[in-house]
Amino acid sequence: MDLMELIFILLGAAICVYYGWKLLLFSRMLFPKRCFPLSETFFTSMGDWAVVTGASEGIGRAYAFALAERGMNVVIMSRTKATLDLLAKEIGEATGQKVKVIVADFSCDNTFREIEEQLMDLNIGVLVNNVGVLPSIIPCKFLDTEKLEKTITMVINCNVKTMMKMCKVVLPDMEKRRKGLIVNISSGISTFPFPLYTLYAASKVFVERFSRCLQAEYESKGIIIQAVVPFGVSTRMAGYQKTNMVTLSPEDFVKTSMQYLRAGDKTHGSICHTALGWLMQCIPLKVLHSEFLLQHMQYYVKKKMTKKQLMSAKTAPSENRKH
Structure with a gap:
């Protein structure tokens, strides 16, 4: 056997081992309850309160309800007080948990000092950074974006700055207690360069990378930080698409995504979205672009x-x- 033949054999073996390992990891996603079990007291053991940004509708609303159903008091945050008050009443009546309303416009720069003051005395165990903005449902090139200068500021404030600021607010106490859970909602279009939604896609890449880096820094402190990267979820931002095997309702998506909280620093939140993520990465960018x-x-x-x-x-x- 000559050297080149040996090299090809070793290379083939390495490829088989690599894809075998990837297949094993994927197979674990089929059985989340068995592979990533959560105790009945998992959420309440983190702390008394959960904080959800962008909670007035969609994925944020579903997280607020789901966390209250699991025994947590919840702080719901959005810019529409009437909607938040109604949601607080619904959650309270349905679960018996305390609900605190904080009205906040995350597109503004001066909203975080008041938020920090209102959260100061709460034992926060869970943070869900869900608030986000899509400049336009209809795709367009960067320079064709309406009110481009204002839109740039709005996207950075809502999709990027808010997540970092909220992590800054809750992390110190979590580090002291050596426990806590932070879920940052990214997007499936962050998995590859996505033209015509450039601003939104780039901001969601930041969410994903920031979350994974933060997990590497604080994992030894007992804190779980995870980027959740969904594809189709039927929300206002997605034009309320009809639900199907790939496009899930917010409630169904949140229910499945919670089963993967121990699955690593990044998850697509459901087996269908995981498979779709793998498929999209197999398509050459020249085709997609x-x-x-x-x-x-x-x-x-x-x-x-x-x-x-x-x-x-x-x-x-x-x-x-x-x-």
Whole structure:
């Protein structure tokens, strides 16, 4: 056996071992309750309170309910007081847990001092950084973004700065107590360069990398920090798409994502989204970034949103007549 033959054999063996290990890791995702078990007191053992940003609807609302159902008092944060008050009443009546409302506009720069003061005396065990903003549902090139300067500031404040500031608020006490859980909501489009949603995608890459770096720094302190990277979830930001095997309701997504809290510093939150993430990474970027595909995607989203607006316009008069 010559040297080149030996090199190819070793290379082939290394590739088999690598993909065998990846397959083993993937197979664990099929059985989260067995592979990543959580005790009944897992959440309450972290602390008395859970804090959820962007809690008024969608994924944030689902997390607030789910954490209260698991015995935690919850702090819900958003900029719409009426919606938060109604949600607080619903959670309180359904679970019997305490609910604290904090009205905050995360697009502003001067909101965090007041938040820190209101959270100061709470024993916070869980933080869910969910608040985020998508500049436009309809994809467009960076320079075509409406009110670009204002949008840049808004995306950085909501999607990036808020997450870091909230981690800064809760981490010191978690470090002292040597326990805590931080969940930072990223996005599936952070897994590869995603044109036409450039600002949003780039901000979600930051969320994912920041979370994983922070976990490496504080894992030895007993703190779990995880980036959750979903693809399709039927929320207002996603245009309330119909739910199916890939597009989950916020409640179903949160339910499955909680089963993977011990699965590592990054998870897609469901087996379907994990498989989709692997599939997307196998597609060459030249295909994903082709002008044909980008134009088709832009046309498809525009057509779908126009159709939805027309349907809303048709149903509105009939609804008014009923009243």
